[in-house]
Amino acid sequence: MEPWQKSLEQSITTTEELAGRFAFDAEQLRAVVQRYPMRITPHYLSLIEEPGDPIWRQCVPDPRELATDELLPDPLNEAGLSPVPGLIHRYPDRVVLLVSTTCAMYCRFCLRKHQVGCVGIATDLDRAIDYIAETPAVRDVVLSGGDPLLLSDDLLERILARLHKIPHLEIIRIGSRTPVTLPDRITPELCRMLRQYHPLYVNTQFNHPREITAASAAACTMLADAGIQLGNQTVLLKGVNADPAVMKQLMQRLLTIRVRPYYIHQMDLVQGTGHFRTSVETGLAIMGGLRGHTSGMATPYYVIDAPGGKGKVPIVPEFLERRGGKLLLRNYLGEVIEYPDIDG
Numbered sequence: 001m002e003p004w005q006k007s008l009e010q011s012i013t014t015t016e017e018l019a020g021r022f023a024f025d026a027e028q029l030r031a032v033v034q035r036y037p038m039r040i041t042p043h044y045l046s047l048i049e050e051p052g053d054p055i056w057r058q059c060v061p062d063p064r065e066l067a068t069d070e071l072l073p074d075p076l077n078e079a080g081l082s083p084v085p086g087l088i089h090r091y092p093d094r095v096v097l098l099v100s101t102t103c104a105m106y107c108r109f110c111l112r113k114h115q116v117g118c119v120g121i122a123t124d125l126d127r128a129i130d131y132i133a134e135t136p137a138v139r140d141v142v143l144s145g146g147d148p149l150l151l152s153d154d155l156l157e158r159i160l161a162r163l164h165k166i167p168h169l170e171i172i173r174i175g176s177r178t179p180v181t182l183p184d185r186i187t188p189e190l191c192r193m194l195r196q197y198h199p200l201y202v203n204t205q206f207n208h209p210r211e212i213t214a215a216s217a218a219a220c221t222m223l224a225d226a227g228i229q230l231g232n233q234t235v236l237l238k239g240v241n242a243d244p245a246v247m248k249q250l251m252q253r254l255l256t257i258r259v260r261p262y263y264i265h266q267m268d269l270v271q272g273t274g275h276f277r278t279s280v281e282t283g284l285a286i287m288g289g290l291r292g293h294t295s296g297m298a299t300p301y302y303v304i305d306a307p308g309g310k311g312k313v314p315i316v317p318e319f320l321e322r323r324g325g326k327l328l329l330r331n332y333l334g335e336v337i338e339y340p341d342i343d344g
Helices: 003-009 015-019 027-035 054-059 115-119 125-133 153-164 188-197 214-225 244-256 280-290
Strands: 087-091 094-098 140-144 171-175 200-204 229-235 260-265 301-306 311-314 321-323 326-330 336-340
Touching: 015 027, 087 125, 094 125, 125 153, 153 171, 153 188, 188 200, 188 214, 214 229, 229 244, 244 260, 244 280, 260 280, 280 301, 301 336
Parallel strands: 094 140, 140 171, 171 200, 200 229, 229 260, 260 301
Antiparallel strands: 087 094, 301 311, 321 326, 326 336
C-alpha cells in the first residue's frame, strides 16, 4: 500500500472521531453524515485551528445541509447533458469525463454533493471514450468525478493512454483537489507517468490562504516540474473567503507556488449548500479589490455557472442587469438566463 493510501485510510469519517479532537456538539451532525458522508484527511484536519474556522467549514458537516430550500441536487443539469453515463457534453468542443466516485475529502459545498461518496457515479468508460473518439468536434476532455487522482497510477494511465490516441483530442485536463487535501498523493512516480501525456493540465482548488502549506506547495512544485500547467478554481464561500483581503492573499500566494488563478466561482445552486452562498455584489467587491490592486496574473475570472447547464458566464459590473431579486445573464450562445440573487 502506498503512503498516500495509508494516509487516506486514517481519515476521519465519523462524528465520534472528530469529537475526540475538538469540542463541539457531535450529536446534531449524525443525521447530516448519514445523508452526506464525511471524510477528512489527516493533513487537512491538521489545518483546523478551531471549530467554525474557514478550514472547519469546508470539511465538517453542518445541520444546515439538511435544510429544505429551492436549491436542486443537479442545478447544472449534468444528467440531462450526458449522452452516455458518466460523460457530460455541455460545450461543443469539450466534455467532462467522470472517472472516479470518491474524493480524498468530501467538501461540504460540492457540486455533485448528491452523488460523490453517496450513491456513486455510473460511468461506462468504454462507451464514454468511444463517444469521444466518434465525436470529432471534441478537442478537450476534463477528467473529473470524484477525484481522478484517487485512481491508481495504472488505472489512470490506461485512461490517459486511450484518450491520448484519439487524433482530434488536443488537450487533457484533470480536476483534482488532492494537492490541497492529500498532497502526498502527488508522487514522483505519478508525475513521471503524467508527463508522458502532454499537453496535460491540472486544475486544483485552493479556497483559503491557510491551505497553502509546505506540503501542498511541494505537491504543486512536483507537478509543475513535470511540465504540467497548474490552474486554480476557487469557490466563493461565505465564512471562508468572502473577503477582499483574504482573496487577494490567496491569489498572490498561489502564484508563488506556480499555480495560476483561473476562476472564482459563484456558489452553484446545489441543494444542501445554501449556507455558503454570498450575493453577487460580494463577489464583485472582491474583484474590485483585486483589479488594479495586484498583478493581472493574480486576477482570475469571476463566473457564474448558469443554472440548467447553460455555461459559465463571466461577471463584471457592466455586464449585469437586475430585475428585482434576479440577475439577467448572457451566456456564450447569447442566451439570457435568470439567476436568483440574495441580499448580503
